[in-house]
Amino acid sequence: MASFIQLMVSGLATGAIYALIAIGFTLLWQTSQTINFAQGEFVMLPAFFVLAAMNMGAPYWLAALIGIALSVVILGVLFKAVIVDPMIRHGVLPLVITTIALSLFLKESVKDFYSSQAQPFPALVAPRDLHFLGAVVSLQSIVVLAVAVATVIGLHLLLNKTRLGRCMQATAQNPTVARILGIPVGRMVLYTFLINGALVAIASLLISPIYLAKFTNGEALGMAAFIAAIIGGFNQVRGAILGGIILGVLDNLSAAYLSSSYRGAFPLVILIAVILFRPQGLLGRVEERAV
Amino acid sequence: MTAVLEVNNLSKRFGGIVAVDNVSFTVNDGDILGIIGPNGSGKSTLFNCVLGQLLPSEGSVRIDGQESTGMRPCDLNRLGVSRTFQLLQVFPQLSVRDNLILAGQEHQGSMASRLFGRPDAGLGDAADQMIEFFRLTHLSDEQAGMLSYGQQKLLDAAMAFMAGPRLVLLDEPAGGVNLTMLGLLRERLQAYHAERKATFVVIEDQMEFVMALCTRVLVLAEGKIIAEGAPEEVRRNPAVIEAYLGH
Numbered sequence: 001m002a003s004f005i006q007l008m009v010s011g012l013a014t015g016a017i018y019a020l021i022a023i024g025f026t027l028l029w030q031t032s033q034t035i036n037f038a039q040g041e042f043v044m045l046p047a048f049f050v051l052a053a054m055n056m057g058a059p060y061w062l063a064a065l066i067g068i069a070l071s072v073v074i075l076g077v078l079f080k081a082v083i084v085d086p087m088i089r090h091g092v093l094p095l096v097i098t099t100i101a102l103s104l105f106l107k108e109s110v111k112d113f114y115s116s117q118a119q120p121f122p123a124l125v126a127p128r129d130l131h132f133l134g135a136v137v138s139l140q141s142i143v144v145l146a147v148a149v150a151t152v153i154g155l156h157l158l159l160n161k162t163r164l165g166r167c168m169q170a171t172a173q174n175p176t177v178a179r180i181l182g183i184p185v186g187r188m189v190l191y192t193f194l195i196n197g198a199l200v201a202i203a204s205l206l207i208s209p210i211y212l213a214k215f216t217n218g219e220a221l222g223m224a225a226f227i228a229a230i231i232g233g234f235n236q237v238r239g240a241i242l243g244g245i246i247l248g249v250l251d252n253l254s255a256a257y258l259s260s261s262y263r264g265a266f267p268l269v270i271l272i273a274v275i276l277f278r279p280q281g282l283l284g285r286v287e288e289r290a291v
Numbered sequence: 292m293t294a295v296l297e298v299n300n301l302s303k304r305f306g307g308i309v310a311v312d313n314v315s316f317t318v319n320d321g322d323i324l325g326i327i328g329p330n331g332s333g334k335s336t337l338f339n340c341v342l343g344q345l346l347p348s349e350g351s352v353r354i355d356g357q358e359s360t361g362m363r364p365c366d367l368n369r370l371g372v373s374r375t376f377q378l379l380q381v382f383p384q385l386s387v388r389d390n391l392i393l394a395g396q397e398h399q400g401s402m403a404s405r406l407f408g409r410p411d412a413g414l415g416d417a418a419d420q421m422i423e424f425f426r427l428t429h430l431s432d433e434q435a436g437m438l439s440y441g442q443q444k445l446l447d448a449a450m451a452f453m454a455g456p457r458l459v460l461l462d463e464p465a466g467g468v469n470l471t472m473l474g475l476l477r478e479r480l481q482a483y484h485a486e487r488k489a490t491f492v493v494i495e496d497q498m499e500f501v502m503a504l505c506t507r508v509l510v511l512a513e514g515k516i517i518a519e520g521a522p523e524e525v526r527r528n529p530a531v532i533e534a535y536l537g538h
Contacts, residue, residue: 161410162405162408162410163396163405163408163410163412164405166385166389166392166393166410167393167405169382169384169385170382170385170393173382173383173384173385174380174381174382174383176380177376177380177381177382178382178393179364179365180364180365180368180374181365181368181393181394181396182365182368182369183393
């Protein structure tokens, strides 16, 4: 029981990080038909922004802010202006291929310009264990979970409780009418790219202390976000949250109780099962958008 | 009395095809003008030229005496021209109430007001009244996409009236709606007209709906106006019967 609680907490923490990445992934899809196969590298990269800032002498908190800001500008604004806007005119598939190329480019650039070695990355809190109902739970897992949950709640409030959020939802659901009603559709789409930039940076700050900062981190993370989005339902923010949590928890439980050598296979098995039996995802609806 | 909508010598050509051929008409304050005609007669093209979705090849459109030819749909919206859609165009995952608030919102607001202003933009009461008027009260918090087709048509109409427009253009409001819902829609549109002296233009294939709702009817065939007048006159006009039944 004690170890089950430990596994659940660390599973939830990992799952919450997957959820953040998957939310950004689905947001981009909903507002601009961007399927971003570089999303994993988008999470890998901000850690190196932070490390670079710290190498220049910035304290951790300042470096973290710089990392988030750079991520919003480069992975949000520049990504949209330089890659998405010119490519989406040619269709969804050319853009997908371009994001795959971008993922390779980001990965190799980090390897060449920074290092191919895994870099230690500072944690948000000093390592400490909490004792809870006989279980030992790491404080870091709790903090990761808290930050991720706070981020999701903040995003939920923004999307559902403000006029801005309603305009963003309207843009995603029916851009033609949104435009006629005078909603600045282009700007709303840009905001989702900014939000994605912030989400991947936060995910990077949370996951890099666990995985260490390494140029290959994006491979597993991008796949996890993609699977989480598919499991939950590609066109739903709540789906991405559910998918991320399921994936994180199952990942931890299966490694402990079934077989750690097949750990990597379980998410893929779930993915195949979902695609076979419920292709719209657990919470998804059959795609309503006429593209 | 100035005309709310004035269309002068409007033509629209697509290559060699003349879809709308030198059409002129006016809509006065408080009119309900029906535009009917067989398929391919140019109704939708005419509508799209008035609404700024197509640029006319020749001629002009004026709203309240102000030149509006070639204005973008969102600018026309600000002039008080709103529309419903032939194919449903609600926001499917937002509630009925949120759909109406969006339709009535002044989108000119700053970033800060969008972020920190009242979530209902001060339009909650107006939205609730509109919901009640169109008999959608029990569905206020439902996602619009979950409504039946006829209910979505009602919502679409309610959205068009939400900003208190000068002129509403209804694009085939009766298409695909069952008879009961059709009766309700017509009755509600008439009630709205009686209460607010609103001005509408309706494009419709369904004769009975147009005849019962409109104060004046204009008949298009092959891009030209072939008849205009009160519903009863138009119905008896031999040219109209010829256009619908002839060939």
